[in-house]
Amino acid sequence: MFPPMLRSLLRKYPFRSTPTLLRFLHHPIPKPPDESTAAATVSYLISSCGLSLSAALSAAKKFHLKSTANPDAVLALLKGHGFTKPQIANLVSKHPAILAAGPEKTIKPKLEFFAGIGYTGADLGKLISSDPNLLLNSLEKRIVRNFYLLKTQLGSPAAVIAAIAGSSRLLRYNLSTMMLPNLQTLRDHGVPALKIVMLVTRYPRVLMKKPDRFTETVKLLKEMGLKPTLTKFVLAINVMLGLTTATWERKLAVYRSLGWSEKETLMAFTRHPYCMLSSDKKIRKVMEFIVKKMKCEPAFVAARPKLLCLSLEKRTIPRCSVFSILESKGVVSRKRGVHSFLLISEKDFLEKYVIKYGEEIPEVLEAYQGKLEFAGLQASALGSRTISLKFWLCQRATSNI
Template sequence: MRHFIYKTLAQNGAISSYTMYGPWIQTKRFVSSGLKSPEKQSLTVSYLTDSCGLSLEQAISASKVVKIRDTEKPDLLLKLFTSYGFTKTQISSLVSRHPPLILARPETNIRPKIEYFRSLGFRGPDLPKIICSDRSILLSSLEKQIIPNLDFVKDIVGTNENLVYALKHSSNVFHFNIKKVMVPNIATLRAHGVPEQHVAKLIMMQPRSLLLKTDLFKEVVCEIKEMGFEPMSRSFILAVKCMSIISKVKWEKKKEILKSFGWSENEFLSAFRVQPMLMECSEEKIRDVIDFLMNKAGLKPLDVSRCPNLFLASVERRMIPRYAVLKVLMSKGLIRNDIHLVWALNPRKQDFEKKFVTPFIEDAPEVIHAYQGKIGCDGFSN
């Protein structure tokens, strides 16, 4: 099959050009002609499939933008990646996404970047993971872009540990012009009175939220203030984080799900002010939670909007078992039927067990089975 593909490419006299990204190699043009092209393409394709783990289709596609004439440099590159703990899957992904990488100079262009991230505190699987997370890491200049960008972020978050924490949440800062994007957005937050420690916290939680276009970021901040958020509060930056990374289309879809269950605009705003991360939940998660709380547990929109933390909890692992426990206790008259269900479902695990499980094990041993999810929870209503 491969012989047929190579022969066909040769007969067609395929012409391919490719641009080598980064400082490793200059742009070149290769013209396939005669019998030399199939031989060189055969080496490229076979190396990419056999040594780099690309599929035949990926290798043929990559061979249009890169030509391997000998394997000395590629072998050294693969050996370098392996020495830092990169898996075959990670190496294959890197090369398939950036074929010119296979011709990079391992010691002068790749190792210094990996060592830099290692010096920040990335260890074990986290080191190759951060390198693979963003294409611009291996394509950008270490001295002119990567180090200046991360030095700027570190100046705000304070320590390498905090910087690593931020980069694990989002590595987008590598290919942005920090001075043109992040600096004005930080200035906007400061102008509205957001404390420095909250700015740092926002960067640690989601640096991508500060990479929104400056005019759009200003709109987000103003809209959050109009919703009633206080800039000095931690909930303000949680709202900024949420609104700046969710598109308007997805935002409206999530609101429509809530409204389809009878929520008013005021009930939505009340819930969002209490727990902004509500809107970071997927549409499916929001629908599952609201369906359980309103259709199964019989709660009203106002009840749920007062305790939106429940949207961050698991229906299967938390709500259903707790609901079943309360059902057992009510059926035996061990707790009042008018208990406020939404607050009974919300406490920490230890607090719920202390109040509703441990004290009743002797009088109602079924609570153990209920808490383990072995008893259904239909039929209970608030």
């Protein structure tokens, strides 16, 4: 005779549920560990695995120590393959059930495989601790198969390892339904093989997007005028697929509020896709400085969107301060364009402006070091804190040794 509660359930679900309920009777939910077992688990996680008390308490909810034999064997394997103590602690904290996995059948073959393809010591520990599921996925059916599939697509083990560094999920997911269709889309639209390898090795997560969305993005970028043969095309794919629709619309609204038309915004994106990744706050600060302080039109920045990705405090303001000083001395002219100051390499800027004019116009050095606030000041009012250019260059050279 069934208990009253069970009879009630059987009346409610008379047919399909009965076998399930009977199986439940034969396989009751396991009881939680007693206090002594829980205490022993926490103690082991702290003393043997290096977890903090809070991390051990959290991990003990998912792993119950019955015997130290298996966990000890797992830890010995990890240490033997060069895992550091912090890496082991991180691994166990993320996935404590790894201590219950079979050392010889489950853990060891995978560690040996990764060591064989070039992962050793701390590098192997970094890979596994960042993605513990690599030790639990099927070696032959998933990991090995995906590795050699990637090698076929990319051409070398080094390229595969670079891609895995960007997303270890490449070894765990079904690439036939996710990545391979997207790679074929790139080929169909004329993206060169080298650019495809660049995308896979630098931005592998993008290729894990749903094929329909990936294809739509590639077509849209071509409609914007981006040529698939250019590096910017690959960068634009990464940016566009990395942004949600809401974020994209918000960026358009930010630029619109700063005086850009939608045409100018899309033009800026095609010229330097990463302008859509700058924070809203940074975009506003850079635009305010260049438009208000440097007296440039918003369209000036739209035509040179890379300016939005430069550090305002470390590059833009100091260089504009140097420009202002040299302009006031008649050394440079706005006809050359402020952007020529901002976009050249650090080495060229140092040689052409700081070293060249530093002795003659000492304020240039202070402006370059960021010691002078840019406010359109005349150079004649800036001579109170100059230092020797030769002394500064000597200090700079010494600090770079």
